Amino acid sequence: MKGTIHIVVLGKENVGKTAIAVRFLTGRYLTEYAHAPEMTYERTVHVDGRPVPLKITDISKQNIEQKSMNKEFLNKVDGIVVVYAINDRLSFEFAEGICNWLKREKKPHAHVPVVLLGNKSDLSHIRCVNSQKVEDLQWRNDSYLATECSASTETVEITKVFNVLIRKILERRDSTLRPPRKLSQNPLGSPKVIRATIKRRFSVFTRERTSTM
Numbered sequence: 001m002k003g004t005i006h007i008v009v010l011g012k013e014n015v016g017k018t019a020i021a022v023r024f025l026t027g028r029y030l031t032e033y034a035h036a037p038e039m040t041y042e043r044t045v046h047v048d049g050r051p052v053p054l055k056i057t058d059i060s061k062q063n064i065e066q067k068s069m070n071k072e073f074l075n076k077v078d079g080i081v082v083v084y085a086i087n088d089r090l091s092f093e094f095a096e097g098i099c100n101w102l103k104r105e106k107k108p109h110a111h112v113p114v115v116l117l118g119n120k121s122d123l124s125h126i127r128c129v130n131s132q133k134v135e136d137l138q139w140r141n142d143s144y145l146a147t148e149c150s151a152s153t154e155t156v157e158i159t160k161v162f163n164v165l166i167r168k169i170l171e172r173r174d175s176t177l178r179p180p181r182k183l184s185q186n187p188l189g190s191p192k193v194i195r196a197t198i199k200r201r202f203s204v205f206t207r208e209r210t211s212t213m
């Protein structure tokens with residue numbers, strides 16, 4: 001569909017990538033999900049009352065490694081969610097590895113926003129990754145955000161995260177579509193500015209002349 005936003009969800013196996021995508025798109029949690037190297041879901045969602053055609057691709061670990069060879073991959077995505085589970089240290093290290101890879105590879109696409117999302121926050125009693133949660137969901141460096149959620153217990157937090165990401169993508173897209181600002185007809189500026197500049201220049205001569213008298 002024209003104007004479709006494409007978000008990819010990356011991360012180690014079993015961290016809840018499918019659960020997060022399904023939770024956001026349907027509001028439901030199913031406990032067991034089919035394990036596939038790559039799943040794509042398409043749906044129109046509404047953000048701030050605006051209909052947004054959305055495609056979410058959930059990519060498994062072995063497929064990410066293949067994708068990293070593919071230089072075209074980042075050209076085609078609008079936003080990235082990197083998921084780890086807060087009770088799985090290795091999944092966090094894997095997610096960090098993806099973020100570092102993205103930093104290196106996406107240099108020409110530095111505007112692609114990335115969310116680092118710690119899932120399974122309902123398992124905080126067996127947490128082994130420090131909390132990354134930020135209540136206000138503020139972007140760092142304008143294109144990076146880290147927070148946590150639980151696909152098993154609630155929809156609100158996941159919806160917030162995706163909405164913040166979609167808003168950021170739309171903002172970027174709208175600003176590139178906006179026509180360039182009209183430059184002033186006169187390269188020197190408006191008549192008022194020109195008059196003020198001339199007056200300033202002449203006042204120097206007047207002062208110099210009076211001081212020699």
Ligand SMILES: Nc1nc2c(ncn2[C@@H]2O[C@H](COP(=O)(O)OP(=O)(O)OP(=O)(O)O)[C@@H](O)[C@H]2O)c(=O)[nH]1
Nearest residue numbers: 013014015016017018019031033035120150151152
């Ligand atoms: N406690 C808890 N379990 C979760 C949560 N999200 C997902 N799970 C469970 O974690 C397991 C893996 O979830 P998936 O969504 O299949 O994970 P995935 O990352 O897509 O896994 P792959 O398809 O193997 O890459 C399932 O048994 C889910 O029920 C969560 O927020 N809390």
